[in-house]
Amino acid sequence: MRAFISKEMIDKAIVNSKFKTSKMYFQLMNRDKVPSASVIWCSLSLPKHRFILWQASLKHLLSRDNLLKCHMQLTSSLCPICEVQQECHEHLFFQCQFAYQVRKGVANWLGSLIWPACFQDWIRWMEGKPKSLQQKIVAAGLAASVYLVWWNRNQCVFNSFSMSVCKAVSLVQDSIKARVTSLSKAKMKSTDIVFLRSLNLL
Numbered sequence: 001m002r003a004f005i006s007k008e009m010i011d012k013a014i015v016n017s018k019f020k021t022s023k024m025y026f027q028l029m030n031r032d033k034v035p036s037a038s039v040i041w042c043s044l045s046l047p048k049h050r051f052i053l054w055q056a057s058l059k060h061l062l063s064r065d066n067l068l069k070c071h072m073q074l075t076s077s078l079c080p081i082c083e084v085q086q087e088c089h090e091h092l093f094f095q096c097q098f099a100y101q102v103r104k105g106v107a108n109w110l111g112s113l114i115w116p117a118c119f120q121d122w123i124r125w126m127e128g129k130p131k132s133l134q135q136k137i138v139a140a141g142l143a144a145s146v147y148l149v150w151w152n153r154n155q156c157v158f159n160s161f162s163m164s165v166c167k168a169v170s171l172v173q174d175s176i177k178a179r180v181t182s183l184s185k186a187k188m189k190s191t192d193i194v195f196l197r198s199l200n201l202l
């Protein structure tokens with residue numbers, strides 16, 4: 001290992017007099033953290049929501065366009081939710097009416113009217129670190145919405161069933177409420193408490 005690790009790398013891995021294994025790991029892997037990592041892996045999101053958001057951000061979910069690239073035989077390449085356009089990540093999470101309505105419902109609830117409307121803007125929008133509780137709730141809302149759109153898509157494929165937009169928005173709200181309930185209110189700022197009450201989370 002000594003052949004690969006320089007003193008400069010060790011110095012870079014030390015933050016506030018503490019050695020950070022993750023910093024050394026990324027140096028050894030010769031890669032930096034992707035800009036959207038903090039939003040994708042936000043601690044307030046459920047682990048399964050983080051995973052699907054990560055896969056969606058890479059366009060790695062097994063949508064029908066990806067299955068066709070793997071030469072899979074499909075009876076249809078259309079979006080299984082609306083059956084209007086070809087299924088791909090852009091369509092599924094942005095152009096499809098179901099995703100549009102879920103996104104709109106969750107964005108209205110969060111009071112965030114800047115939710116991007118296309119895949120590239122969405123990736124750029126995820127760059128940056130959610131620091132405040134409000135920013136973390138928006139990140140968790142995004143992850144839950146993406147998860148539910150993908151879950152609903154799978155229900156359409158395997159069970160010929162689609163949930164309503166209201167139900168999807170309600171499930172996003174329930175998942176965030178469950179996470180917020182586990183937080184210590186003593187550590188919250190008064191502005192956070194006002195925000196949470198405005199969302200009916202407290």
Ligand SMILES: [Zn+2]
Binds near residue numbers: 081092097
């Ligand atoms: Zn669709």
